[in-house]
Amino acid sequence: MSEEVLVTDPDTLRYLYANGSAVRSLGYTLEQLRTMTPMDVTHDPYRMRFDNHVRKLREGAPYVVFEGVRKRITGDTCPMEARWQLVSSFGRPVILSVVQDITQRKEIERMKNEFVSVVSHELRTPLISIHGAVKLLEGGAAGVLPEPATRLVALAARNSERLRVIVDDILDLEKIASGRIEFNIESLDASAALGRAAQAYETMVRTAGVELTIEPHDALQLKADAQRLDQVLANLVSNALKFAPQGSRILLEASREGSGVRLQVTDHGAGIPEAFRARFFRRFAQADMNTSRPKGGSGLGLSIAKQMIEQMGGSIGYSSEPGRTCFHVVLPAVP
Ligand code: ADP
16 A cells, blocks of 8 residues: 655644545545644544644654544544654645554554453462462461561562562553553643642652652643543652652642643653663663662553553653653643
8 A cells, every 4th residue: 555645734734735645545635635634634632742743843853653543534543653754845844744554553463462461360360369478478477487588578579569560560551552441531730630649659758868849830720530640640750769869859840831731750860871762661661670670660650651641632751861850741731
């Protein structure tokens, strides 16, 4: 099948041109398409996400690649991948968009995910029972254990807990990928969300000897699923805590960004190594196995966070240099 090529105005997002393949696939005439935008031919009602892609391109990204759901004139849908590039045409910047139908790739991914999910489910039950038994031993249910046994049991308890977290994360990822997660989108207060994230880590903050501050800001309302947003913010705060040096400050901020609200977590840790950045947000990605592993975690948190935020119509990103790492989430603002 030949590639679908569309040209879009970066300001209005209106289509300027579509090749024969795109016209045939979408079912609209070129004249009709010239009055339409990507929001009309995808299952994506939020303009903000497309504006974000344009912003990245204007900031110098050579291209952006994203997935979505293509909506044809007939109402049929199919998964698609688009690659946007800012090019110059007759002296003005336009977006050159190449779109691919990825139905087959998605089907293979679905089968793979289903397999992983079945295996994880099967692992979960015996794992929980092993963890429970070991915790009972650790708690003295079988009497006082000799010193070497105590150490071994503590090791087993720690690792079975780690395994449980990984299995739960894999199940979460599979649920998202297969669209089985339901998002209950409502209007939320940005301050309250940051406050909940801070509260959840109060004890860990104290033990780690760091200071967690919420920067005061105007009342901002955003659209998201409260529980999922809490999960993402908790992941970002917990990562910041893992890397923040003693005595340093972790900063939580909220601000308005275009048609969205930006929530930001900044820490003053070592930062994300340059070499690791290409793998960021991928499954099981951890910068340095030797330093990250003892800190716990599965390397799945950010991958889960990215997918959940994107499914809620938002975006997630970071900037990092030694001594300062900043993760941000942008979600649609309540108009
Ligand atoms: P986990 O924390 O469970 O390992 P994540 O997906 O949340 O998994 O994070 C993946 C990896 O990204 C971490 O293991 C770490 O190497 C890196 N990382 C995340 N947040 C930070 C941060 N604030 N500073 C430095 N590295 C980070």
